[in-house]
């Protein structure tokens with residue numbers, strides 16, 4: 039018979055229950071703020087549902103009526119500089135935090151609404167209605183509310199999708215030593231998604247001051263919490279990750295307040311993340327003004343029992359018991375909150391017709407639709423640009439990979455905001471290829487080896503970039519891992535600036551390497567350019583020489599947008615000239631380079647395929663003009679250079695190495711044809727790999743990718759079409 043030891047998690051896990059004594063001891067001003075905030079939020083949500091019922095809210099309105107206690111109870115112990123984010127159901131958290139921000143002295147029953155709170159209610163309602171005066175200029179609506187100044191990082195329509203971003207804010211707090219914290223709010227449904235679980239692990243491993251605040255309202259749409267998990271006591275997740283956790287009754291806002299104070303203490307003293315699970319109930323269905331019972335997944339009796347535990351009534355009763363207020367005060371508070379919402383709505387609605395309608399002049403202009411997908415690049419106004427042919431200093435021959443490590447060492451030495459993170463970047467003499475060589479020795483607190491959690495760590499990078507105090511450089515060991523992190527890469531990082539109104543920056547650099555030819559097979563060898571170029575928000579650079587790498591990396595690190603920097607392993611050991619004494623110059627984003635002049639055909643390419651194209655054209659003696667695109671995103675394509683060449687050659691060959699399905703050339707070919715159709719003597723010709731991802735077998739891998747033979751074929755095709763075959 040084996041022997042067994044009973045094992046126990048290290049993490050504390052406690053339920054906090056208030057007593058009469060706690061209610062008697064609670065600060066009167068705090069109770070005033072609690073009650074006023076909850077009433078303002080309740081009246082706000084009721085107005086939103088009323089307007090939704092009138093068809094004035096475009097899209098869902100996920101009300102939090104019934105859940106106010108969790109939001110307000112947790113926000114009141116916060117400082118203005120603590121930050122929060124949340125999910126699709128977040129009006130209450132947004133308002134709790136912003137009301138607290140505009141009324142730092144507390145909210146008072148004697149005057150519950152003042153100019154600032156009225157302004158806030160109207161601006162929030164305007165956002166939910168999709169109007170120009172809203173916090174995100176009407177782009178975010180109900181599910182994407184952001185007011186950075188007040189500490190609201192942005193709420194999120196992807197369940198759990200905002201959680202890694204909050205870890206970024208928490209990392210910035212920890213690194214800056216402010217003692218501030220970040221709170222990420224999400225529901226019981228979100229507890230089971232990867233971004234949440236990955237972030238719990240990462241935040242605990244890195245001791246981030248991040249509170250995972252679970253609003254357990256028992257339902258994810260109609261799915262009951264214990265149908266979705268075998269451990270329905272959701273704060274038990276803390277046991278798995280060594281995170282101290284509290285469970286409280288969220289219908290008791292004082293319990294939430296006290297638990298939050300305790301959690302705050304843990305986080306502010308540097309002991310890492312916390313979990314608070316609050317049991318709450320949404321009085322209505324998932325969204326809209328019907329009760330959940332109308333959809334058959336819960337009973338009217340259950341709803342009645344929870345409504346009898348309304349957090350607004352509990353706080354009012356306790357305050358009346360303490361003679362802090364009387365019943366008339368509560369009536370008057372409710373009335374004033376409703377009046378405030380009438381007034382806010384009246385400012386936005388035209389009541390002159392048969393039905394209320396939004397005032398026409400309040401909508402955003404249609405021209406605003408694609409504005410600020412990326413920033414305006416004004417940060418480059420005084421940039422020090424230097425192309426290789428104009429550089430006057432001394433050069434030395436350096437390997438590409440040494441330029442990669444060299445420029446990052448230089449930038450980190452110059453700019454304390456830069457933080458490098460990724461798997462193994464801190465070991466193996468600079469990660470798996472030497473790209474981060476020297477960084478962990480010189481900057482141990484800014485070169486971070488991550489757990490294998492692409493979604494969490496690139497999302498953390500996104501939150502860090504958006505926070506603005508630091509500039510993350512994230513490495514994906516192989517590009518295909520972007521699929522693992524697709525939500526953070528494409529839904530969160532790429533869309534954040536535009537979705538939240540256009541003003542926020544996202545200065546994140548994502549490095550990755552194409553490794554076609556290395557035998558790593560179907561799941562490691564893609565070229566990510568095609569997929570990233572379909573994602574608004576990203577800028578993409580793909581340098582083909584060490585000199586350009588330094589200049590483009592410097593530009594990427596200077597840019598206020600997310601920039602994907604693509605490297606290629608074939609280039610790592612290639613040598614090229616790099617300035618001996620200057621690693622500070624920039625190469626402009628959006629500038630292509632003609633590497634070989636010619637009149638017969640314009641070859642458009644990037645990375646290693648530029649060199650292969652040059653070699654083949656030279657070998658065959660084709661009069662090809664070879665252009666190194668360098669910047670690949672829609673905004674970065676240098677149409678001046680490309681156009682001038684096409685007008686001269688009237689023929690285009692796009693050369694890329696990777697698969698046709700995820701091909702970058704698809705976008706480029708389409709654009710070229712639409713812009714220059716009249717100048718083309720033949721359809722745009724293309725060189726690319728096969729349909730399948732490259733296999734491990736050397737022969738099949740070579741067959742899946744394009745190389746010199748395929749480029750030769752392409753050039754022959756172009757010339758044959760011209761009636762002068764080689």
Ligand SMILES: Cc1ncc(C[n+]2csc(CCOP(=O)(O)OP(=O)(O)O)c2C)c(N)n1
Nearest residue numbers: 127195196197225226227228255257258259
């Ligand atoms: C990744 C993802 N899956 C599904 C949805 C659709 N959806 C929106 S809200 C929701 C339920 C979320 O439940 P929970 O996390 O408990 O939050 P609650 O709605 O109860 O506040 C679902 C399935 C989504 N928005 N994102």
